[in-house]
Amino acid sequence: MATAAIDVKSQITQFIQSGLGTPLLLMGILAMVILPLPTILLDMLFTFNITFALIILLIVVYARKPLDFALFPTVILIATLLRLALNVASTRVVLLNGHEGSDAAGKVIQSFGEVVIGGNYAVGLVVFIILVIINFVVVTKGAGRVAEVSARFTLDSMPGKQMAIDADLNQGLIDQEEAKRRREEVTREADFYGSMDGASKFVRGDAVAGILITLINVIGGFTIGVLQHDLSAAQAAENYVLLTIGDGLVAQIPGLILSTAAGIMVTRENREGDMGGKFIADMFNKPKTLGITSGIMTIMGLVPGMPHLAFLSFAALTGFIAWRKNQQASTELEVIQEQQEQQLEMEEASSDLKELSWDDVMPVDAIGLEVGYRLIPMVDKAQGGQLMSRIKGVRKKLSQDLGFLIPPVHIRDNLDLAPNVYRIALMGVSVGEAEVHPEHDMAINPGQVFGEIKGIKTKDPAFGLPAVWINQDEKENAQTLGYTVVDANTVIATHLSQVLNENASQLLGHEEVQQLLDRLAVSSPKLVEELVPKMLPLSTIVKVLQNLLNESIPVRDFKTIIECLAEYAPVTQDAEILTAHVRVALGRFIVQHINGLSHELPVITLEPSLEQLLHQSMQMSEDGGGIEPGLAERIHQSLAESAQNQEMNGSPAVLLVSAQIRPMLMRFVKHTIPNMHVLAYNEVPDNMQIKIVATVGQ
Numbered sequence: 080m081a082t083a084a085i086d087v088k089s090q091i092t093q094f095i096q097s098g099l100g101t102p103l104l105l106m107g108i109l110a111m112v113i114l115p116l117p118t119i120l121l122d123m124l125f126t127f128n129i130t131f132a133l134i135i136l137l138i139v140v141y142a143r144k145p146l147d148f149a150l151f152p153t154v155i156l157i158a159t160l161l162r163l164a165l166n167v168a169s170t171r172v173v174l175l176n177g178h179e180g181s182d183a184a185g186k187v188i189q190s191f192g193e194v195v196i197g198g199n200y201a202v203g204l205v206v207f208i209i210l211v212i213i214n215f216v217v218v219t220k221g222a223g224r225v226a227e228v229s230a231r232f233t234l235d236s237m238p239g240k241q242m243a244i245d246a247d248l249n250q251g252l253i254d255q256e257e258a259k260r261r262r263e264e265v266t267r268e269a270d271f272y273g274s275m276d277g278a279s280k281f282v283r284g285d286a287v288a289g290i291l292i293t294l295i296n297v298i299g300g301f302t303i304g305v306l307q308h309d310l311s312a313a314q315a316a317e318n319y320v321l322l323t324i325g326d327g328l329v330a331q332i333p334g335l336i337l338s339t340a341a342g343i344m345v346t347r348e349n350r351e352g353d354m355g356g357k358f359i360a361d362m363f364n365k366p367k368t369l370g371i372t373s374g375i376m377t378i379m380g381l382v383p384g385m386p387h388l389a390f391l392s393f394a395a396l397t398g399f400i401a402w403r404k405n406q407q408a409s410t411e412l413e414v415i416q417e418q419q420e421q422q423l424e425m426e427e428a429s430s431d432l433k434e435l436s437w438d439d440v441m442p443v444d445a446i447g448l449e450v451g452y453r454l455i456p457m458v459d460k461a462q463g464g465q466l467m468s469r470i471k472g473v474r475k476k477l478s479q480d481l482g483f484l485i486p487p488v489h490i491r492d493n494l495d496l497a498p499n500v501y502r503i504a505l506m507g508v509s510v511g512e513a514e515v516h517p518e519h520d521m522a523i524n525p526g527q528v529f530g531e532i533k534g535i536k537t538k539d540p541a542f543g544l545p546a547v548w549i550n551q552d553e554k555e556n557a558q559t560l561g562y563t564v565v566d567a568n569t570v571i572a573t574h575l576s577q578v579l580n581e582n583a584s585q586l587l588g589h590e591e592v593q594q595l596l597d598r599l600a601v602s603s604p605k606l607v608e609e610l611v612p613k614m615l616p617l618s619t620i621v622k623v624l625q626n627l628l629n630e631s632i633p634v635r636d637f638k639t640i641i642e643c644l645a646e647y648a649p650v651t652q653d654a655e656i657l658t659a660h661v662r663v664a665l666g667r668f669i670v671q672h673i674n675g676l677s678h679e680l681p682v683i684t685l686e687p688s689l690e691q692l693l694h695q696s697m698q699m700s701e702d703g704g705g706i707e708p709g710l711a712e713r714i715h716q717s718l719a720e721s722a723q724n725q726e727m728n729g730s731p732a733v734l735l736v737s738a739q740i741r742p743m744l745m746r747f748v749k750h751t752i753p754n755m756h757v758l759a760y761n762e763v764p765d766n767m768q769i770k771i772v773a774t775v776g777q
Contacts (some may be wrong), residue, residue, distance in 0.1 A: 111164040115171055118186075124165055125187040125329050132333035132340075139340040146267055151344055152274035158337055159285045166292050166330050171687060173296060173322045174303055188325040206322050207293065210331045215286040218338040223279035240265045242525075242527070242563050252472045252572055275345055282338050289330055295324040344735040354497060365402035373398035445486035445586060448575065449493035454501055457517055458490050468488075469572035481583050481628065482635035483591050488575070501571055503578050505585055511578045514542035515567040519548040522562035530560045530760060540570065543576040584628040592621045595637050606641055614648040623653035623661060630745060632669060639664055659738060661760070666762040673731050673756050679768045682735040682758075683721045686776035689714075693740045706747070714775060715751060721773040722755045733758055735769070 111124070135154060142148045150192050234429025241262065244325050248258045251344075304310040310318070373394045380390030448470070456462040467490070474485045496502060503511040515521075515535070522532060523539050523546045535548035549557055554564045565573070579586065600607040611617055623644065634640060643664040647657055652706065662669065685693070696706060706714070722732035732752070736744055738759035745757040763769065 082233045108160055108164040111168040115175070116168045118172065121165075121169060121172060122187045125169075128158075128162055128165060128333050129329075129336075131161070133296070134337040134423040135344075136336050136340040139344050142344075145344055146271060148344070149267060149271050151341075152271070152278035154420050155278040155337065155341060156281055158333070159281045162285065162330055162333060162398065163288060166289070166326070169326045169329075170292060170296055173319065173326060176299055188322060188329055190325075202319070204324060207327050207331065210285065210328070210335060211290055214331060214335045214338050215283070215290070218335065218342050219279070219283045219286050223276075223283050223344060227276050227279070237265060237269055240558060243558075243565060246563065246565070246573070247569065252469050252476075252569065254280065266625065272345075275341070279341060279345070282334075282341055285334055286338070288332060289327060292306050292330075293323055293327040294328065336573070347583045364410070366401040369397045369401035369404065373401060442747060443507040444489040444504070445506060446579065447502075447507070448490045448571075449496060449502045450490065451496040451498040451500045452492060452494060454515065454517060455492055457571075463562060466568045466571060469568050470575065473572050473576045473579070474555035476578055477583075480633055480635075481580075482633045482637060483587055483595060485579060486586060492768050496757045503575055505578070505582055510582060511540065511574055513570075513571055513574060516548045520551050520554050520557075520564050520566050521570050522549050522554075522557040522564050525561070525563050528561040532557050532560065532562065538572040553709075580631075587621070587624055587628060587634075589617055589621055592624060594618060595634075596620075596641075599637055603638060603641075606638075606645060610641060610645045610648065615644060615652065617619075617653060621659050626654065626658040629662065632665065632672070635669055636665060655742065659742075662759070667764050669758070669762060670764060670767060671735060673758075678766070679770050680733060680763065681725065681730050681770045681772045682733045683718070683725075683773045683775060684735050684771055686774055689776055690740065693743070694737070697740060697743060711747070715747070717775040718755065719752055720746060721775065722752050725772065726754060730772075731756060735760065735763070740763075 095736050116124075135151075135158065137149055139151070145151075173188075243259050244253075244261045244265070247253045248255070253261070296713065298322055300323055301312075301315050304311060304315030304319050323446050360467075376390050376394035376397065379385060380394055392594075424703075450458060455465045458465040460467060470488050470490075474488065493502070497514065499516060500512060500514045502509055515533065519535070521539065522534070523536070525544065532547055532549055532553065533569045534550070534553075537546050537548060538544065539546045547562075549564075551566075557564050594606050596611060620641075624640070627634055627640075640661050643661045644657060647660045651657065670680060693706070718734065725732040732742065732755040734748070734755055734757045736757065736759065738761055741757055741759040748755045748757060
């Protein structure tokens, strides 16, 4: 039997994929509208219509998320056309053969006319009107409104979702394939809700058509029975009205099922999960609410005159569920406490018996992340924590961008921290600390939003932008208003990425540089052999690379760096001078890193007199350069204004000066104007066109 069912399924699939299914379906619908159908075929089609509606409803209920049934709007259209065609076919049979009796239009219509409404056309008319009101006024109207709002908010939130995907991609939290999949999902989501908005109009129109068809059938059938078949008014009403009401009920019940399915689909949240499981979890997961409900139902059941059995039965049921939930929670808590106590006892016992050794001297972690106890589930994979995988993505992205392997991040809990606080440390020194709320999302104001949202006001720890912690169900609204919404895992990962990027020079030591040299030696053995340690000690190479990273220059082009050092090592051993030579060798890469692929570089320059003054200041100062405080303040203000203007124009802020004063000015603007790049004249490639956009004087 199973093999036969599989064969039938495969044959149906092959038939649909052959391209003949849709034309034959349309031909069948047209045939129902044009040609008279025998009653046995009508019974089969009405039964199929009800079955089809039930299948659609169950698919919607068991779908993990709305996009799992993306064909739903098309299915609504097909089901609506099928039902309207059946209405036309049954109307023809009722009007032609209604004078013959209640079975003239088939057994299905007769059953709904006699069994469901008891053969009383007045009762049938009332039941039909009630069904129409429920379908048209309540279900269809509500589903249509929700679909319309969902479509509008989904379309409005698309830019924010795309920005969030781009941010995750840039931070290395996801790869290109995952970003492509998410973009396609965002597009499919917008298409789906847009189609649902249109499909809801079909459902609403079908309900209106059902009312009009039934009204026309009643008037037409009564007129035909009296005038053409010489029936009495009572007999015509009994025959035609019963048949019409039965026909209307047969059509309205599948319509109500389909409207309910549409309502369930558009009111579901767009997250993967079993609807039944979520319903039970949300409704019965809080014993306190169930206990209060039980108390209220008990009080109402004890009121004289109330149905005591019904109220007290449900009071006992909700009270029992609340008691069971409390017992389960207490048991789980006791088990966790026992496990923690046993683990603590084992650790104390082992520490008492074990002698001290060098293993008890904990080395300083290159990168450390300490979390409060409420953030532990975020780093525990057993509890569904995603932070570990996010941190791995950050390390991979930074390693690719900077050119060396970022050390592992050592994560541990710290009870001295507040429950929701985390701390980032480099070489045992804290460099960043912030508070997050795992059960909320952070809505970041990128600079231009179209309204305010309620929540816990804060600042983005990575870039200091104003932000708000919001409930997760307000994400769509926040994205529509222009906010960039990220979860708590992304907040921590982005903050970690920013800190590591800013302090990359501290992460590159002798061991990492030696590994880079060993890798280069595989392809260029002579180059490495002649340079280290014959011409330069390893410590000097480390210092040069750290200088580059301090100025946000990756060391990916390691071969060019080593070749430049090999060229100038016989001339000087000074790391600062060697760094300047390496910057010239990397000039094309540096300019492209700043300005992209543009052939024109907008720059800010100094007036010749000011530049000459800075040269003299460097020569007179023993520590390599100093600027008079008043002049320094004026220069800083002018540079800050020029950098802000460039940023508003969407261009990089580049200060172009002579090679002698470039290091001094780089230190001058590094922390006060972080978005400004300082280049020397000889670092700009010969084929690059220079455009002076501002000149700073005294």
